[in-house]
Amino acid sequence: MSSPSRLQVARVVFAKDVRIERRSKGLTSKIMPFAVVTIVLFAFALDGDVILQRTAPGLVWLAMLFSSMIIVQRSFALETADGALDALRVAGADMSAVFWGKCFALVIQLLVLELVLLAGAIVMYGIELRGSGVVLLVTSSISATCGLSAVSTIYAGLASGVRGRESLLPLLVLPVASPVLIGATRAAEAAFGTGGTVVSEGWPWLGVLSVFAVVFGFGGSLAFGPLIDD
């Protein structure tokens, strides 16, 4: 029997994660409500329509960042609960393929969450999406999500199966993910025209986000094996 290729391993891991998420409904029943509550709470904290319109892109991405921490914890809690990651390793699965599978499953979940948050912000904060900003918003969100997922997958893999990981993960991920927050927020501001910005101001940020995603994507696929392998 030939051993499965990297692509096959990645696809299987990806499909497994998405299937578990669909059946357990963790995203829709717990994380989305949390994110929506965050959006509402921001409105309470920053009383005033003008401030909310000005800060909406930043608030959406902050809510994303915090919610993503919960999603990542869940994604790896599943693996370590029954020693599934060890089983994969013992079975000889290529760990960089496992990294890509888990990372892309995370990308899909985060994109779904993003749609909900953006819709929430458009409805509740009264921001308007210009036709010319749609391409920028979509491309920058996708590359920001890829970068965020890569970073979170690396550090969640590192902290998986260790006591006290819940408090460690944000400490490790959030400083590294700060370029994502800066870039995604600025790009979204340009797409929405917040504070009189024009769409062309957002394109350099797409560059930052893409470089980030590529660097940590490759960094992760190299580092993931040694991190998990003991």
Place this chain on the structure above:
Amino acid sequence: MTIDTPASTTASSVRGTSTPATRVLGVLSIAMTLWLGVFGLLLSPADRDQGDAVRIMYVHVPSVWLAYLAFIVTAFASAVHLFGRRHSLQADRVAGASAEIGVVFMAVTLVTGMLWGRITWGVYWQWDARLTTTALLFISYVGYLAVRGLEGSREQRARRSAIVGLLAVLEVPLVHWSVKLWRSLHQEATVLGTDLDVSLDGLMLFSLFVGVVAFTLLFLWLLLHRSRMLTMIDLSAESGLDTALAQRRAEGGASV
């Protein structure tokens, strides 16, 4: 009548982590640091633009130099551990010791920088690329030390922390680039035009040079002591387990 004290029976000296080399280093760095104090506070003149606030620079710049030096050493030692054929645990301890020193000096740098900023800019903090990168690097290395404190074998700890140490190297340029780009789009937000790039006269430059030399010596001294200390912490954790096992075995043997 002679009484054997426990100290005289053990094969260990109580010299601790010092050797003749570290003693020389220690004396040199104390002398240089005192000299730095004299130059920085008394001999060097006040700056034309910054006034006496420039004196903070003589401790601020050397400590940020030391902090970055420490993180470079951590990254280098992490690479030696990870890619070296022997996966040397000693390299891992050097990386850990260096990161601890770096975190301390990064904290000092941030606070002295804020005090300088309050005098020169009128505010403690400014969202400039250099400051922001330094602050995020500080938090990242606090995270690195937390990773070192995780449970697991010494080999696990070494591999994990080596990878985190190397990932931090990827982080720094990306953070710096993104903050720089962010701030360049908000030019109006920069407070005043004053920056660190002041024209330095001979004595000022010399004071700064004294500081950098003093702190480099200090770093070497601290690194030697600290990595030896970490070696002994690992050893005593190991021997502690051995002693406990021996005691349990002795108890078991006595009861049979």
Place this chain on the structure above:
Amino acid sequence: MTNAGFILGSYALTFGSIVIFAWRTVKVGKRLSADISDEDKPWL
């Protein structure tokens, strides 16, 4: 000297942190050193 509090404060903070950090390192080293035989100390 103007702003003497800020300036002396930063010197005190810098040198104080160095002294405390170095002191603790040496002290822990001395304490541990008593329990470990000299063969295990490659620097001696």
